[in-house]
Amino acid sequence: MAKKQQEKSQQTMQELMASAIELFGSNGFIQTSVAEITEHAGYAKGSFYRHWNSKDELFLIIVEQKLKRYRAKRNGKVDKAKNLEEAMHAIWDFLESIINDKNWSSIFLEFTVYSAKSETLRKLMNKSVYRLSNEIFAELVHNHMETDFPPEKIGALNTALFEGYLIHRSLGTQVLSLPDVRAAAIALALRNGAKQG
Amino acid sequence: MAKKQQEKSQQTMQELMASAIELFGSNGFIQTSVAEITEHAGYAKGSFYRHWNSKDELFLIIVEQKLKRYRAKRNGKVDKAKNLEEAMHAIWDFLESIINDKNWSSIFLEFTVYSAKSETLRKLMNKSVYRLSNEIFAELVHNHMETDFPPEKIGALNTALFEGYLIHRSLGTQVLSLPDVRAAAIALALRNGAKQG
DNA sequence: CCATAAAAGTGACCGGAGGTCATTTTTAGA
DNA sequence: TCTAAAAATGACCTCCGGTCACTTTTATGG
Structure with a gap:
């Protein structure tokens, strides 16, 4: 089980992306904040920037x-x-x-x-x-x-x-x-x- | 000269609008901030909102x-x-x-x-x-x-x-x-x- | 099984945005 | 010169995207 951490990170990324797709899809790009994306997925804002730069x-x-x-x-x-x-x-x-x-x-x-x-x-x-x-x-x-x-x-x-x-x-x-x-x-x-x- | 204050207010408004037109014209709507508009015209930010609501x-x-x-x-x-x-x-x-x-x-x-x-x-x-x-x-x-x-x-x-x-x-x-x-x-x-x- | 290092996750903080409003400054007229 | 009203101010509010020192979780070698 050497990959467990990476898998977890991947899953978090997927969850955040799914949250983003959902919120962008309902509210648009500008109207959706990074904090909303992470909160809706159950994470803190800082987690977002471990996966994407912006x-x-x-x-x-x-x-x-x-x-x-x-x-x-x-x-x-x-x-x-x-x-x-x-x-x-x-x-x-x-x-x-x-x-x-x-x-x-x-x-x-x-x-x-x-x-x-x-x-x-x-x-x-x-x-x-x-x-x-x-x-x-x-x-x-x-x-x-x-x-x-x-x-x-x-x-x-x-x-x-x-x-x-x-x-x-x-x-x-x-x-x-x-x-x-x-x-x-x-x-x-x-x-x-x-x-x- | 009962109208002097109103005239002054009108002139301020015109100056702010001219400043806004110039800055919008070079930098666009979103990229131009209210503070920039007022500063460029020589006023404080609050003055903007005496003339327009937004x-x-x-x-x-x-x-x-x-x-x-x-x-x-x-x-x-x-x-x-x-x-x-x-x-x-x-x-x-x-x-x-x-x-x-x-x-x-x-x-x-x-x-x-x-x-x-x-x-x-x-x-x-x-x-x-x-x-x-x-x-x-x-x-x-x-x-x-x-x-x-x-x-x-x-x-x-x-x-x-x-x-x-x-x-x-x-x-x-x-x-x-x-x-x-x-x-x-x-x-x-x-x-x-x-x-x- | 524990010590430790690395990875994942956190949230206070930053600068700047639009907008508010109590306060100060300027002006008009008696 | 005094006063009341109008004009102007800028500190302050909330929220944004983004940063980063810190805490928590996890994997692993002794």
């Missing part, structure tokens, strides 16, 4: 983990697409699954905007493990491109429309529905990436 | 004022538009003028997302004096509509694309240029609001 760091780990899971569900579906429109629908199924994960989409939005104020955080947030990636998007659709419009621009426009819709949603504005935005995004992608016919 | 309140007043000015410049230009495309271009001239106002567009974005966490603030932010308004947009373009697609949806999609681009921009991502987004937004509007042909 609240930001833990949040990034959670983002990475969540994004990985969303993408795992997506994998395969996009490959089966026979044209750009089908690929876009597969991508929007994926985006819709993010929106359906409680209010995490608003929390990602909150953190994304929050991250823009710190240079180091901003750089991190441009990596694909933490964010919708224009490069990954380009990979997913480039087989279906029928024009020389840069596929990563299609991806960036798609992300812009999606995240703009998240703002719309987080303010409680009800003018747009998810199908509205999906239709708009796909139309936009087809306009730039498919031959007119 | 940092939020002052910021909303600044937003209202700025939005009013942007719109004043826009007025007339949209009226001269002969079709939906020209109207959209006039609207994007207006949006571009917001983007060209130092880094205020990112600061509006910051505050918009920040406001979503407070119910009262969120309700306020849905008012047209504080935000790009789908109703105002609908008014501006409804004369040029050739379909029965709801004009306020065109407005909301346009705003989503614009604000999504602000996120793109605030993260320093350089995939999209302003003309890219303008072209996409106008294409989207024409697709939904103009007869195909």
Whole structure:
């Protein structure tokens, strides 16, 4: 039993992370304090910092983990697409699954905007493990491109429309529905990436 | 000279507001503290709260004022538009003028997302004096509509694309240029609001 | 089985935030 | 010059993220 202490530490870490996911999920990133996270898990505040260097760091780990899971569900579906429109629908199924994960989409939005104020955080947030990636998007659709419009621009426009819709949603504005935005995004992608016919 | 004290109070208020606009403009909403605002204007922290109840309140007043000015410049230009495309271009001239106002567009974005966490603030932010308004947009373009697609949806999609681009921009991502987004937004509007042909 | 060292856990403390309010300073007018 | 009201002050409150000297628990060699 040489590993018992490490196991205990691992379990504490898991408990703290579970507590964090729960509280972030209900109250958001900024509204959730480190003291709340530890208290809710039954530990003292100082314990948090034995496992992560900052609240930001833990949040990034959670983002990475969540994004990985969303993408795992997506994998395969996009490959089966026979044209750009089908690929876009597969991508929007994926985006819709993010929106359906409680209010995490608003929390990602909150953190994304929050991250823009710190240079180091901003750089991190441009990596694909933490964010919708224009490069990954380009990979997913480039087989279906029928024009020389840069596929990563299609991806960036798609992300812009999606995240703009998240703002719309987080303010409680009800003018747009998810199908509205999906239709708009796909139309936009087809306009730039498919031959007119 | 019965008004001298009131005049002094007004001037203090103006000085504090000017200080706030300067500091918000360079450092953003959250990064700028009330103490910094008052110190930079040569007053003590307590003076701030003789004029506004909170940092939020002052910021909303600044937003209202700025939005009013942007719109004043826009007025007339949209009226001269002969079709939906020209109207959209006039609207994007207006949006571009917001983007060209130092880094205020990112600061509006910051505050918009920040406001979503407070119910009262969120309700306020849905008012047209504080935000790009789908109703105002609908008014501006409804004369040029050739379909029965709801004009306020065109407005909301346009705003989503614009604000999504602000996120793109605030993260320093350089995939999209302003003309890219303008072209996409106008294409989207024409697709939904103009007869195909 | 105990002594000890290492690991896990604690919570008082720090600086700085938004906001409050009793107190001081300035001003207007009789 | 005196006084009452208005303007300005800054110590103080609570809470935040983060630190760290300290206590408690645990593993292990003699």
